[in-house]
Amino acid sequence: MPRSQADQSDVLAQNRQHYELLVWMAQRYAAVGDVEKVLRTAMLAGNYALWLPVGLLSDLRLERIVVSAVRGTGAVTVDGDRRNGRVLHVLSEAHGIGGHTRLAARWIGRDERTADVVLTNQSVPVPGLLIDAARTSGGALHDLRGAGQGLLDRARALREHMDRADVVVLHVHAYDVVALAAANLPGPRPPVIYEQHADLTYWLGVAAADVLCELRPAVRSLDVDLRRVPAERIAVLPMPVDEMGSAGSEDLRRRLGIRPDAVVALTVSDDWKVTSTAGRGLHDLVDKVLHFSSRLTMVLVGVQPNPAWERLARKYPGRVHSVGRVPDPSPYFALADVYLESYPTYAGTTALEAALRGLPVVGLADAADDDPAHLFQRWSPGLAGRPAAPTPSRLALTVSRLAADADLRRRDGEEAAVSVRALHDNPGWRIQLEALYARARSARAADVGDLGESPIDERYALLLLRTFTASQASVDPRAVVAPLGDLYDSALEGDLNAALLRGRESSLQVRVAAGWADHPAWTARLLALAAAQPRLRVSMPFVAADDALGTASVTRLTELIAGVGRTTEDCGDICLESQAAHAPLSLNGELAFTDEALVGLGHMIDSPMWGDVPASAQEPVAVAG
Template sequence: METIDNDTFASWREEGCLSIQENFHVFSQFLTQAKDFAKRGHYETAAVYGEMAAVYATLKHSGLFVSIELEQILLEISKKTIPIDHNSKITTNPLAEPQKILHVATSVQAIGGLSKMLWRWIEQDSSRSHSLVLTRQPRKEVPKILDEAIKNSGGKIYWLNETIGSVISWAKRLKEISNSADMVVLHIYNHDVIPIIAFANQAQSPPIIFLDHADHMFWLGAGISDVVVNLRESGMRLAQKRRTIQPERNILLPTILEQTRREFSRSEAKQKLGISEDTVVLLSIARSLKYKTINGISYADAHVPLLQKHQEAILIVIGSGNREDWSAAIEQTNGRIRSYPEREDTAIFYQAADIYVDSFPFISTTSLLEAGSYGVPLVSRYPYSDASEILGADMPGLTGNLIWVRELSEYTNILSRLVEDELFRLNLGEKTRHKIQNTHTGENWQSYLEKVYHLAASLPKATVALTRVEEIFLSEPDVLMPRVHGWNFDMNNVIQSHLTIMPFEQRLHNWWKLVHNNSFNNCGRFGPLKYLVPEWFLCRIR
């Protein structure tokens, strides 16, 4: 089986250059519309178009990791719509311990590393009160474990999009809530404009800490953040190089994990899953989108040579779901590739695993850490050049133990050695577990967090350049992004997904255009009609 060769990469780079320029053109259209609406005083509509620009730049890489121009538009919207209280100025004592932490998230869910990071943070930082503002929570419940963690800390959960209004009124409400906080931590989606508008007036905002959980993509927040918290070194370097983050405001905070305690031995866990004790279990856990078929080779295909060589091995993939492009590989291995949809009860699988194999081409660092915390050796594919380090798997607790491989043949060889050499994999797994535990859990992690709080309290408020020409990059890693992280959608999809937060006149105008052009997609129950209803109303009937 072939790997990704130089000719393929050359083709990707060529395609990437063209895609980036096309994507930047669409991004610029949204940006121009946001600017025009703002100039005409239509600030609500301008904010929505600003968010649509950010969504497009996030999911259709446009050669940018930050847009100072877009953030400036949002800051101007804030100045025009959120009055300055000249009698109020928040001051922070760098020697005082922050006691009230306000976390801001776009939405939370039971599955996914971002929500796990949030509730583990609150549970670990137990000496402080933690509240949470949800800016755009869909019609689903907050995970019980997060709800309980906040209540136990003496905090409260606020749902902005349940209140009558839209982006700007929600930003005002967020600003009001933040007035009683010592610090604000942003766990927001890359495109969320509400916190950007809320905290534009930095002199009257608490210190703002931005969690860079999507360091491989474009995001909003550089202009308002006093401290940017990076989960890994590659993201830290990119933030400084491509997002204009000053070195003194750039800090590392490892992803937090729960203290892992085995409920079952490896053989007991296998037995509970109906797997023979002698079977060598390879495991991978991630969302379906992270298992993309590349160059005609699916994730399942990449493991066929290994599984054909080692009849005692199986591959279990959780999150991939039922995939037609894996059927041939499953047949070739006599069903020893097992693919499951997303599920929450992953601990039993981690405990049964002998080897953990990372998702590809989209890495899953949280799953790597969770697997490693059970003493499972970790292997991740990285076929790119060093210039694209942001596409690889790196975390403070993985350094020195995670096995990186560039070639598919090398990948098969290292997995084969791990299958054959039990002592090697057990020793590597134990070293991995020890390093992760000493970096990502308990008081060890808390010491990193205290440094973050202290830095946020002691630095002067951040400033951002008022003018900067947007410069797109047509080199690595940018040119690989459309292939590795590209999403299949267009302007109409972006407009459709934002109809419910537009002012009614603009909503009706865009709704009718989509109907006329037969451009609505995946409308679900009630069809296009539901997009005429404002988001706050939809949230109230959850």
Template sequence: MEKIANNTLSFWQEEGSRLIQQNFEEFHSLVTQAKGYLRRGNYEAAAVYADIAAFYAICKHSGLFVSRELEEVLLTIGRKVIGKSVDHSQSKPCPDSPKHVLHVATYVANIGGHSRMLLRWIQQDTERSHSLVLTQQAPKEIPKIFKDAVSDRQGEIYVLNESIGSLISWAKQLREYAASTDVIVLHTLCDDVIPTIAFANKEQLPPIIFVNNADTYLWLGASITDVVANLRESGMRLSQARRGIEEKRNALLPIILSPIHRTLSRTEAKRELGIAEDSILLLSIARTAKYQTIDGISFADAHVPLLEKYKQVILIVIGPGNSEDWSAAIQQTNGRIKIFGEREDTAVFYQAADIYVDSFPMTSITSMLEAGSYGTPLISRHYFSPKSDILGGDAPGLTGNLIYVSDLNEYNQVLSNLVEDEELRLNLGEKTNKKIVKTHTGNGWYKNLEQVYQRAMDLPKLTVNTSFKDQICLGEPDSLLPYFYPENQHIDLDGMIQGHIRLMPFNERLQSWVKLTRKHGFSRLSLLLPEWFYLRYYLRLRT
């Protein structure tokens, strides 16, 4: 089975290299269009096309983890439209330690790793005031829990796209909000152009920290960031090797977790789920896309030999729902493979689990951290070579305890050992729990945060030379990424343009609307509305 999988990986690498070259040509064309608008002084259109280019590179990996050419477009816009407006009379000395923190996010929600990290940061950092700027929150409501957290820290929340304006006017607002703070922390999505425009001129700015929430994607902000806070070691290595982040500006800040406490013993949790108390429960939780069938061998199929060998073993997988290609494995194991769709009530499953098995071929780090927090041993199968360690499941709290395997034979052998040896399971689970708690919660996490703050305050302001051409990479991990996120491959360029059309100046908006109408048939007239009007009035009239 492993040889077949390796053949698939070889195909992915070969086809992925071809796709990367094709994607880069389209990406570079979009960057060239942005440069053209920039040369003509149409900064609004240049900003929008830079936004489209970044979004394209995220959906269609183009062999880059940073684009200095694209960032130079945004820096030039910022220097042209914002640089001269800086009021030097308002300058203030930089404090030894920050007291006022300004967080910048694209949007926040009740669920999602970006939002949870930001929320817990504000809640845990009790010695400072915290304010929050949201660049694209409207028309989504700000969750009450964020309002309460910021209020408790004597801060304010600002939503840029609620006001009449454009990308550039919103960038100007962000620049104004940053003037009175001690440190800026960027939690923005990869394609958010507003901060790079806003902070292009670093005079009179406090230090900027970028939280590397999406380390397998190209993201904007490397050219303005004083310290990159990476969430794991592989991300930190990639930031230095592929994003050009200097070692001294490359820091590690573990994902912050809320302390987890058992409310049920394993036996009680199994009883609540209707599972036999003497069963051995294997658990896996991830999004559907992370469980990909390779050459007809599904995630469920990989566990059939183990379940046939040990009749007391049950596998529960939360996320994929009713996957048809798992039916044979379910039948072979007499229904001891149970599949559920995405759900929020996962705590009882975590507490019932004896062993946590990571999703593959794509890992789910947050789920492993949560499982390990309950004292459950963790096993992850890593298909790829050390060059692709960014595709693995590493995290500071997992290092030394997560069991990594490279093939199915080793995977089944390790699982067999864990099934047969309860003491091994309990000891490994306890060590995993202690490491995660120490690293990702409470004072342990807070010490890491203080070190990141201090590094940002002590280092001289970043100066970046962006005057060189983007160079793509066709090897690992790049060649695998088009297949790692297959759902993105179905998004076409016209769809991306349509998603950004309301941000364009009127002439470019009308021209794009006409092109889309000629190509695809009559387009919605509401696409001709400017973004601020659409969000502020049109959507309200429709509800």
């Protein structure tokens, strides 16, 4: 059931509270000079705001915290006169599926310069296309996470790689604080171009963007108004695309069971771009299109089978094929006769690839100009002159005409291919690339101190919430720590737990698992911790088969307390009870008999995060153990 506007606003407000808590943690770490923890917390905040909308598309306040922590009193200058013939491309993580890595590899392949690649946070095998692109150019690939370094060490290593290049291009993820920090370490460096492939969502990096490279001008208003990027620092470089090959389509047609005389419509997209956000999704359009044209068969790549597509497959037997994610979509482009752009959010790259293949490209743009959703339905530059259907019926009629007329499909596809090739393929694309590099060489270093504050836009945030978030409630920050990997250690976990529990006067209650009497060494360490920490309240169950007075439990506990040099009078807040009493600050779940549990508890008790928190983060927060 769709959430009401009030429910969505509540979730957004709770997301913002979680996010503000993370920013506050970064401030606390900055105050004590812990630069590594500043970077780790900023990384966590960036990933949180990417996936859980908070009302911001940038946070110049958080970026200033990072910049100040790594720069100190030093300054950054741009040296635009370097002519070593090398460009450094920086990615957070490269993947074999999806357009982001292909974009970087194509950029490298079309630039005559040597290209080195640095990966700041790679957690999966590096795809071969990126390795091959770097090596073919004469460059090398470097994996910073593979060296087991912390974020500050990675930033310093990245800066060393930057210093060997003429120009740096960031193709990084929204959370990438390593690139932001490296660009702001004191001293001269080459110009930095931030390639904005995630133009609809939050990202860190305004303070690293000497020039912001938009892939489509439709998002200019977001960059200027909501990210506070100065207009004079923005350039447009259409994304590089290549024509898909044509091998394997006949075998694929037979394997899918598509009729020889069928006209095939193709969509290649991520799931989230085709999911209904306001009562209508791509499956509704496909239903209407298939109803209008009995010759048409629909193939969806990247879109996972689900009940909506299964219902359509039953309604139109043999005419709906949802194949999920594939490593190489080129045979599907060769199979297709018409390309249907994803809805309600355009996929972008795949429509350009379809046009270069000579396919007619059709899409629905039904969001009003004053609705922020219209930014989700804008063509990339090479297709910007093509009209989009304003209603589902008009879309179905357009597709029906194309399905019925092979000559119309050919003419329409040829027109689209010429238009896309002029902007997105050689030699026109290379001319624009050289202009981008020249623009970057003449830029001053980005100065986040001049940009004011990032504004909150609740209307746009609610759109992102509907689009990206399936959860009916706000999500705990500990659910999005994956990019940190091993850097999310017990100390950071303890600090985050302390911040979430944010006790000021109350004790922190922990419940020990049954069987503590059988783990005397572990229990003794816990008792010593409790005696030294007045903030800690330890709730312990009675031992098994004890009498009504708890004689065995009291005796065993008294012995263990004496073993750590304490008495029942000075041992701290230790309670034997059948179940833990309700406490305002409780660590959910029972404490396990492991070293890691005690170390984590010690970090939490000693955390600097027990102090006051900002008013925006003081509402109650549900905490899981």
